[in-house]
Amino acid sequence: MTREQELCNVCGAGPIVYHRIYSNERLCRACFIKTFEKRVVKTIAKYQMLRRDDRIAVAVSGGKDSLSLLHVLYKIEKKFPDARLFAVTIDEGIEGYRTEAVRNAVDYASRLGVEIYVYSFEELFGFGLEELMRTPEYRGLGLQPCSVCGVLRRKAINYAARKLGATVIATAHTLDDIVQTYMMNIMRGDLTRLEIGLRGDGSAAIPRVAPFRLTPEREVVFYAYLIGIPFQSHACPNASLSMRDMIRRFLAEYDERYPGSLYAALRSFEKIQVKQERQLKSCRYCGEPTNKDICRACELLDSLKLNTAVVSAV
Amino acid sequence: MTREQELCNVCGAGPIVYHRIYSNERLCRACFIKTFEKRVVKTIAKYQMLRRDDRIAVAVSGGKDSLSLLHVLYKIEKKFPDARLFAVTIDEGIEGYRTEAVRNAVDYASRLGVEIYVYSFEELFGFGLEELMRTPEYRGLGLQPCSVCGVLRRKAINYAARKLGATVIATAHTLDDIVQTYMMNIMRGDLTRLEIGLRGDGSAAIPRVAPFRLTPEREVVFYAYLIGIPFQSHACPNASLSMRDMIRRFLAEYDERYPGSLYAALRSFEKIQVKQERQLKSCRYCGEPTNKDICRACELLDSLKLNTAVVSAV
Numbered sequence: 001m002t003r004e005q006e007l008c009n010v011c012g013a014g015p016i017v018y019h020r021i022y023s024n025e026r027l028c029r030a031c032f033i034k035t036f037e038k039r040v041v042k043t044i045a046k047y048q049m050l051r052r053d054d055r056i057a058v059a060v061s062g063g064k065d066s067l068s069l070l071h072v073l074y075k076i077e078k079k080f081p082d083a084r085l086f087a088v089t090i091d092e093g094i095e096g097y098r099t100e101a102v103r104n105a106v107d108y109a110s111r112l113g114v115e116i117y118v119y120s121f122e123e124l125f126g127f128g129l130e131e132l133m134r135t136p137e138y139r140g141l142g143l144q145p146c147s148v149c150g151v152l153r154r155k156a157i158n159y160a161a162r163k164l165g166a167t168v169i170a171t172a173h174t175l176d177d178i179v180q181t182y183m184m185n186i187m188r189g190d191l192t193r194l195e196i197g198l199r200g201d202g203s204a205a206i207p208r209v210a211p212f213r214l215t216p217e218r219e220v221v222f223y224a225y226l227i228g229i230p231f232q233s234h235a236c237p238n239a240s241l242s243m244r245d246m247i248r249r250f251l252a253e254y255d256e257r258y259p260g261s262l263y264a265a266l267r268s269f270e271k272i273q274v275k276q277e278r279q280l281k282s283c284r285y286c287g288e289p290t291n292k293d294i295c296r297a298c299e300l301l302d303s304l305k306l307n308t309a310v311v312s313a314v
Numbered sequence: 315m316t317r318e319q320e321l322c323n324v325c326g327a328g329p330i331v332y333h334r335i336y337s338n339e340r341l342c343r344a345c346f347i348k349t350f351e352k353r354v355v356k357t358i359a360k361y362q363m364l365r366r367d368d369r370i371a372v373a374v375s376g377g378k379d380s381l382s383l384l385h386v387l388y389k390i391e392k393k394f395p396d397a398r399l400f401a402v403t404i405d406e407g408i409e410g411y412r413t414e415a416v417r418n419a420v421d422y423a424s425r426l427g428v429e430i431y432v433y434s435f436e437e438l439f440g441f442g443l444e445e446l447m448r449t450p451e452y453r454g455l456g457l458q459p460c461s462v463c464g465v466l467r468r469k470a471i472n473y474a475a476r477k478l479g480a481t482v483i484a485t486a487h488t489l490d491d492i493v494q495t496y497m498m499n500i501m502r503g504d505l506t507r508l509e510i511g512l513r514g515d516g517s518a519a520i521p522r523v524a525p526f527r528l529t530p531e532r533e534v535v536f537y538a539y540l541i542g543i544p545f546q547s548h549a550c551p552n553a554s555l556s557m558r559d560m561i562r563r564f565l566a567e568y569d570e571r572y573p574g575s576l577y578a579a580l581r582s583f584e585k586i587q588v589k590q591e592r593q594l595k596s597c598r599y600c601g602e603p604t605n606k607d608i609c610r611a612c613e614l615l616d617s618l619k620l621n622t623a624v625v626s627a628v
Binding site: 185186187188189190191243246247250253254257258261263264265267268269271272273274275 | 502505579582583585586588
C-alpha cells in the first residue's frame with residue numbers, strides 16, 4: 001500500500017476518517033461533511049420536500065439525529081431568505097432521559113440562533129408519560145409504552161406545528177428508519193401508507209418530510225460526532241424489544257453483510273403501488289388522514305380519557 | 315383446567331398433538347392431517363393452481379417437504395382421473411446428501427405407485443456439482459455453490475418437465491419459502507417477479523405452482539413426521555450463510571414472537587403491484603422468461619462452459 005492510498009479518495013489531500021463501503025469512498029473529515037450535506041440538499045430536491053417559502057418546523061427530540069438535522073437544515077436554509085426555520089420539542093415527561101434531551105435541544109438551538117418551542121404532554125394532555133403509565137386506563141390497554149408515546153408525540157408535534165403556522169414538518173428519520181417502517185407495514189399486512197417521509201398528496205395534515213431519507217443512520221451518527229453534537233448519556237428507560245427493534249436488528253445485520261441493501265430495499269418500496277388503493281379519510285376529531293373514521297391517536301386519547309381540549313383548540 | 319380442554323378443539327375427541335397458535339386450534343392427529351390436506355385443496359382452488367386435465371410434474375428433492383407434497387397431491391389427484399401425476403428428481407451429484415435423498419425419493423414414489431424420473435447434472439450438463447466446483451470456470455465466478463446449484467436445478471427441472479410433456483410443475487415451497495423469496499427480491503431491489511409460486515400469466519415457461527403457499531414450514535415438518543416420511547440424516551455440505559438464511563432466521567423469529575406475521579406479509583405482497591411494470595422477455599436460448607436477452611441460467615451455463623446440448627435439445 002502506498003502513501004497516497006491512505007488519503008481521501010475525493011480530495012486526495014486529507015487523512016481518511018470514514019469509509020463508505022457501498023460506494024467505496026474513503027473520506028477525510030471535510031469531504032465527509034461536504035458530501036453528507038450535499039446529499040441532504042439532493043434528497044430535498046429529488047423528492048421536492050421543501051419549498052422556497054416554507055415555514056419549517058423541525059421536530060427535535062434532542063437526540064443526535066434530530067440535532068444533526070437541525071444543524072444541516074440551518075446551514076441549507078440560510079440561503080433561502082423567504083423560508084423560516086424553527087424547532088419544536090416535545091417533553092413527554094420521562095425523568096432523566098427526556099430532561100437531558102430537552103436541555104440539549106434548547107442549548108443547541110440557541111447556539112445556532114434558531115427559535116425553539118417546547119411543549120409538554122403535561123400541558124397538552126394533562127399528564128406526563130410516566131404519570132399516565134400509572135393510570136388504570138393505561139394499564140387496561142395492555143400496550144407497550146413506546147406505542148402510546150409515539151402516537152401522543154406525533155399528535156403533539158402536529159398540534160405545535162399548526163399552532164406555530166408551519167407549512168411542513170421535518171423529521172430526522174434516516175434511511176434505516178424509513179426502510180424499517182416500510183418493512184413493519186409489510187409484516188403487519190398494512191400497506192395504506194406508502195409515502196413515508198415524503199411531502200405526500202396534499203391531504204389535510206401538515207406534511208412530514210424526512211431529509212435524511214437517503215442517509216444511513218451510521219452516517220448521521222458520525223456526522224453528529226464530527227460537528228460536536230452532544231450525545232445523550234441516558235437511554236429511554238421504557239425501550240423494549242418491539243417489532244421495530246427486531247426489524248432494525250435484522251436490517252442492520254443484513255446491510256452489514258450485503259452493503260447497499262438498505263438502498264435496494266428503498267428502491268423496491270418506491271416502485272410499489274397497491275392494487276385497489278383505499279382512499280384515506282380525515283379523522284372526525286382532528287382531521288389527520290386515517291383509514292377509519294377516527295384516527296388511532298384520537299381513539300387512544302379517548303380510551304386513556306385524556307384531556308384533549310388543548311390540542312383540539314387550534 | 316378440566317379434562318375436556320385437553321382434547322382436540324375441532325372434533326372434541328382425540329388427544330391434542332398440535333397447537334396452531336395463530337388460529338388457536340388445538341388438534342388431534344386426525345384433525346391435523348385433515349385440516350392440513352384441506353388447506354392444500356383450498357390453496358390450489360383459490361389460486362387456480364391446477365386444472366382437471368393437467369400433467370403435473372412434482373419436483374421432488376427427496377426431502378421431507380417435497381415428499382409430503384407428493385403424498386398430498388397423490389391423495390388429491392386420485393379424485394381427478396383426467397389428471398396425471400409424476401415425480402421428477404434431480405441428482406446434482408453431491409455425495410452422501412443427495413445420494414440418500416434420491417434413494418428416499420425413489421423408494422417413496424414407488425410405495426405410492428407414482429412414476430418417478432431421475433435426471434442428473436452429469437447427464438444434462440456433463441458435470442456433477444462437486445466436479446463442477448473444482449473447475450477453474452466455477453472458481454472464477456466467485457459465487458456460492460447454492461447460487462449455481464439453484465439455477466442449474468431449476469433449468470434441469472424445466473428440461474425434464476418439458477421432455478415428459480408436463481403442463482405444470484408443482485414445487486414444495488412453503489409459506490415461509492414464498493415470503494422469504496418476496497423479501498429477498500425486496501432487499502435486492504428486484505421486483506420483476508411478483509407471482510411467486512402462482513400459475514402466472516401464460517408465458518413461455520411451464521408454470522410453477524406451490525400448493526404449500528399457505529402452509530407454514532413447521533406444519534409441513536409435522537405432517538411429514540405424522541405420515542411417516544423418512545427424514546434425511548445428511549445435511550447439504552455446501553449450505554452456507556446465504557442471503558436467504560439471514561431472511562429465514564429473521565422471519566422465523568418474528569413470526570414466533572408475532573404469530574400470523576408470515577400470513578400478514580404474504581397478504582402485503584399479494585396487494586402489491588409495481589409502477590411501470592417491465593415486460594418480461596423470453597430468453598434467446600431457452601425461452602424462459604427473463605428481463606434481459608439471455609436468462610441468468612443460460613448466462614451461467616455459458617460462463618461455466620457447460621455442455622448444454624442435452625438441455626437445449628427438447
